[in-house]
Amino acid sequence: MKHVLTLTLCCLGAAALLCGCGGGAGKKSGQDQAAADSLAAAEQNQRTMDKIAKLPEEPVFDIITSMGVIKIKLYADTPKHRENFAKLALEKYYDGTLFHRVINGFMIQGGDPLTKDAANKARFGTGGPDYTIPAEFVPQHTHKKGALAAARRGDAVNPYKESSGSQFYLVQDEVGCSQLDGDYTVFGETISGLDVIDKIAAVATDNRNCPLQDVKIVTVKLSD
Numbered sequence: 001m002k003h004v005l006t007l008t009l010c011c012l013g014a015a016a017l018l019c020g021c022g023g024g025a026g027k028k029s030g031q032d033q034a035a036a037d038s039l040a041a042a043e044q045n046q047r048t049m050d051k052i053a054k055l056p057e058e059p060v061f062d063i064i065t066s067m068g069v070i071k072i073k074l075y076a077d078t079p080k081h082r083e084n085f086a087k088l089a090l091e092k093y094y095d096g097t098l099f100h101r102v103i104n105g106f107m108i109q110g111g112d113p114l115t116k117d118a119a120n121k122a123r124f125g126t127g128g129p130d131y132t133i134p135a136e137f138v139p140q141h142t143h144k145k146g147a148l149a150a151a152r153r154g155d156a157v158n159p160y161k162e163s164s165g166s167q168f169y170l171v172q173d174e175v176g177c178s179q180l181d182g183d184y185t186v187f188g189e190t191i192s193g194l195d196v197i198d199k200i201a202a203v204a205t206d207n208r209n210c211p212l213q214d215v216k217i218v219t220v221k222l223s224d
Helices: 011-055 081-090 118-123 174-180 195-202
Strands: 061-067 068-074 100-104 107-110 145-150 168-171 187-194 218-223
Touching: 011 081, 068 081, 068 195, 081 187, 081 218, 100 195, 118 168, 118 195, 187 195
Parallel strands: none
Antiparallel strands: 061 068, 061 218, 068 187, 100 107, 107 168, 145 168, 145 187
């Protein structure tokens, strides 16, 4: 069976007038702040996109975890997934998230921003940005050990097999994951740190395959 990798009342008279004026000024200030925040966000996004444009065709990133470093290479022929992962990494989106689903003999899954807060535990695995990524299936990119692939919702609600906006998994066992070929987009591979994947896969988990002790992604950064 396939595993599914699986949003006062105011006073009278002059006092009321003053309150009204103050409220208007405050509203205007709030609008100005919102405009400034929007401009800052747009400028930050442009800086990130400029960095992505300068990346090599197959950039290498370090996923620095609480159990070691996993070095990954992103594939050039899955450009939508390559750009999205690079953008999120450069924006520090993954910093402080957890590997929230770990199955020994299968894979380790992370990338959910909800995992930054333990109060969200019942919802781990459901978080991410408000978009999906079109599937990019490339036949030669199979679920070999260390393959980097995108998690997604099941076929019943996702017939086009679109990928999660942020959640990903790393293959720990090629045989266990071979059934996923052609169903989940593989967009990179591990070039060092397979032992770290094995270590993470071996941790004790609860009945929802969530590690009993946090396995944290400290940061994801461009490799030196």
